[in-house]
Amino acid sequence: MSSTDNASEESEESEEGQRGERNARKTIAVAGGTGTLGRRVAAELAARGHEVRVLSRTSGAWRVDLSTGEGLAQALAGCHVVVDASNERSARRARRTLVEGSRRLLDAEWYAGVGHHVCVSVVGCDRVPMGYFRVKHEQERVVEEGPVAWSIVRATQFHELVAERFAAGGRWRVLPLPRARLAPVACAEVARVVAEVAAGEPLGKRREVAGPAVAELRDLARGWRSATGRRALVLPVPFPGRAGRALRAGVATAERPEVWGTTSFAAWLEGREGLPR
Numbered sequence: 001m002s003s004t005d006n007a008s009e010e011s012e013e014s015e016e017g018q019r020g021e022r023n024a025r026k027t028i029a030v031a032g033g034t035g036t037l038g039r040r041v042a043a044e045l046a047a048r049g050h051e052v053r054v055l056s057r058t059s060g061a062w063r064v065d066l067s068t069g070e071g072l073a074q075a076l077a078g079c080h081v082v083v084d085a086s087n088e089r090s091a092r093r094a095r096r097t098l099v100e101g102s103r104r105l106l107d108a109e110w111y112a113g114v115g116h117h118v119c120v121s122v123v124g125c126d127r128v129p130m131g132y133f134r135v136k137h138e139q140e141r142v143v144e145e146g147p148v149a150w151s152i153v154r155a156t157q158f159h160e161l162v163a164e165r166f167a168a169g170g171r172w173r174v175l176p177l178p179r180a181r182l183a184p185v186a187c188a189e190v191a192r193v194v195a196e197v198a199a200g201e202p203l204g205k206r207r208e209v210a211g212p213a214v215a216e217l218r219d220l221a222r223g224w225r226s227a228t229g230r231r232a233l234v235l236p237v238p239f240p241g242r243a244g245r246a247l248r249a250g251v252a253t254a255e256r257p258e259v260w261g262t263t264s265f266a267a268w269l270e271g272r273e274g275l276p277r
């Protein structure tokens with residue numbers, strides 16, 4: 001047998017090994033596994049045959065608090081992978097859960113021998129100089145410099161979040177909106193990517209997921225209004241400063257994401273029952 005035969009046989013074996021690794025049943029903890037994204041990631045992973053632990057402050061079996069570290073050691077014992085889909089939407093409180101929480105989570109993972117940490121982040125978080133985005137970028141840096149091999153999945157805004165914000169504002173029958181270019185994506189499509197990444201080897205880099213179309217926030221609001229039949233005035237308001245300029249320029253959209261979602265906001269609205277109104 002020639003050395004080429006040997007090499008190709010070895011590479012076939014290692015490819016098979018990698019495939020096996022990808023398909024092997026793993027124990028995967030999903031921090032924030034009760035949230036909008038986290039519960040979909042947990043369901044995707046379970047459907048692929050992995051053993052999933054849902055971690056959150058209100059989780060039945062694996063109650064943890066990232067802002068204090070409570071429950072982490074027990075919840076992570078025996079886990080191969082951790083997906084961090086936790087969130088704190090208030091920019092004022094976000095640092096404690098997302099940045100300091102990531103440090104606590106990564107330390108606990110290191111002690112537990114976890115081999116892969118998957119962080120979910122936001123497209124453009126390094127380019128929007130504004131509270132929550134800054135915190136997400138800081139969280140990314142903690143993960144990149146942390147003790148556990150990592151992957152980061154950055155997504156654009158979820159259709160679910162955009163619709164929820166319109167519904168909340170629409171209660172007053174007026175939607176004061178600045179100009180901003182967004183490329184929203186269906187949360188279910190992001191969940192599939194996150195699950196795929198979690199089941200594989202650590203990437204050591206970011207993967208971006210974006211919706212199929214870039215749209216003006218005010219046009220999305222008009223689409224939401226006609227899909228829900230709600231009467232709400234779209235009121236243009238200025239968003240001065242660097243953050244406003246960045247959003248107008250479309251930094252929260254992705255130029256060349258690795259994954260394009262296929263469901264537009266309009267298609268998502270159409271196929272949606274129980275839409276927040």
Ligand SMILES: NC(=O)c1ccc[n+]([C@@H]2O[C@H](COP(=O)([O-])OP(=O)(O)OC[C@H]3O[C@@H](n4cnc5c(N)ncnc54)[C@H](OP(=O)(O)O)[C@@H]3O)[C@@H](O)[C@H]2O)c1
Pocket residue numbers: 031032033034035036037038055056057058059064065066067068084085086087088089097120121122123136154155156157158159161162
């Ligand atoms: N929403 C979007 O449009 C969007 C877009 C791109 C990226 N992302 C990213 O996707 C991730 C998930 O966002 P999401 O919108 O799905 O979040 P979400 O619906 O607000 O869910 C947050 C989750 O975090 C858990 N949590 C909050 N504080 C916690 C704490 N101190 N300890 C433990 N668990 C805690 C919550 O559960 P309990 O309350 O039960 O603890 C819940 O399961 C975030 O990293 C976010 O930046 C979101």
